Amino acid sequence: MIPYGKHHIDRADIQAVIDVLENQFLTQGQQVPAFERALADYCTAKYAVAVNSGTSALHIACLSLGVGPDDSVWTSPLSFVASANCARYCGADVDFVDIDPVSRNICIQALAIKLQQAKASNSLPKALVVVHYAGLSCDMQGIRELTQPLGIALIEDASHALGGSYQQKPVGSCEYSDACVMSFHPVKSITSAEGGAVLTNSSELERKLRLFASHGITREPSQMQGKSDGLWYYQQVELGYNYRLSDLHAALGLSQLKKLTGFVKARKEKARRYTQAFQDLAIELPVESEMAESAWHLYAIALREHNRSEIFSRLQEAGIGVNVHYIPIHLQPYYQKLGFRPGDFPNAEGFYQRALTLPLYPDLTADNQQQVIDAVISILR
Numbered sequence: 001m002i003p004y005g006k007h008h009i010d011r012a013d014i015q016a017v018i019d020v021l022e023n024q025f026l027t028q029g030q031q032v033p034a035f036e037r038a039l040a041d042y043c044t045a046k047y048a049v050a051v052n053s054g055t056s057a058l059h060i061a062c063l064s065l066g067v068g069p070d071d072s073v074w075t076s077p078l079s080f081v082a083s084a085n086c087a088r089y090c091g092a093d094v095d096f097v098d099i100d101p102v103s104r105n106i107c108i109q110a111l112a113i114k115l116q117q118a119k120a121s122n123s124l125p126k127a128l129v130v131v132h133y134a135g136l137s138c139d140m141q142g143i144r145e146l147t148q149p150l151g152i153a154l155i156e157d158a159s160h161a162l163g164g165s166y167q168q169k170p171v172g173s174c175e176y177s178d179a180c181v182m183s184f185h186p187v188k189s190i191t192s193a194e195g196g197a198v199l200t201n202s203s204e205l206e207r208k209l210r211l212f213a214s215h216g217i218t219r220e221p222s223q224m225q226g227k228s229d230g231l232w233y234y235q236q237v238e239l240g241y242n243y244r245l246s247d248l249h250a251a252l253g254l255s256q257l258k259k260l261t262g263f264v265k266a267r268k269e270k271a272r273r274y275t276q277a278f279q280d281l282a283i284e285l286p287v288e289s290e291m292a293e294s295a296w297h298l299y300a301i302a303l304r305e306h307n308r309s310e311i312f313s314r315l316q317e318a319g320i321g322v323n324v325h326y327i328p329i330h331l332q333p334y335y336q337k338l339g340f341r342p343g344d345f346p347n348a349e350g351f352y353q354r355a356l357t358l359p360l361y362p363d364l365t366a367d368n369q370q371q372v373i374d375a376v377i378s379i380l381r
């Protein structure tokens, strides 16, 4: 079976992890700060705080921006559940803004209307988590222009988009956001096995992120209440978590980061090959955009005339590991228990009904991709 996504690990990655194993620190050594520095530099952000998953990164981003039980957080229904769950961890309510079916990202017009209504009823969200679906950045400038005047914090869930760009700047630069979250799960642009990070340009936010990622404990006398008791002394000043990344994971992430540009280039070439091959089929293809270069995390098509379940099974039978991204979050039983219903976000639901993700990853061989192309064309014709 040709999988829909797959990591690429080489000898240098393996050696980087072995080197850590042979050294003194398995965690809280020098690999995590080195990875954070390299990631922040790549993204041209001031700070990066590495943690043990993208989900943890979303959680501490919300906490650090002050999301709490009396708040609500809005996000896209067309995402992995973690984009919404981060608000629930903080005790906040979740609501969604429907997608634009072409970009598959949050629809700016729908956002503008929903914000107007929320302003009128005094129920504006504390934060908005936008998702760069499949690696294509949202229109961050347009979104910031809507949220900033209303005092709404803006978080990018860029789990798909590391290595992509927006207005010529790397995704993660936080030019138009308070914080940008990355994931290093093996199917993403680079991997640390498990891992994630929050990027930001705010030193105050960075300080809070570090507190929440490590028990709420500080060793900085300037951040303590009262005087330090001595060199051994620390204080717990918040209720934080142990979300730290280990040095083993960071070493792998750092080694992978050196290959990121090549990974994204390979993904883009393969994506363009699909797009060329499928021009004459009755399906919707992912679009490219003038303002953003996708990181091509996924190549998702939407069927027009065919039955998705049937096509899904036939492709799987042909050895093609297709997938579906995503079951709209609000249709999950957990979210339906909170009051969401089918029909609430018709564009996300309509896309889901017709969506199919085809294999796309740096090591997908030309032969294997041809096999996918041939199977898709013969099954859809």
Ligand SMILES: *Cc1c(COP(=O)(O)O)cnc(C)c1O
Pocket (backbone or CB within 6 Å): 053, 054, 055, 056, 079, 080, 082, 083, 131, 157, 159, 160, 183, 184, 185, 194, 195, 196
């Ligand atoms: C992968 C992913 C996450 C969560 O990342 P983990 O590192 O697996 O916790 C969050 N949001 C989106 C959109 C993702 O694709």
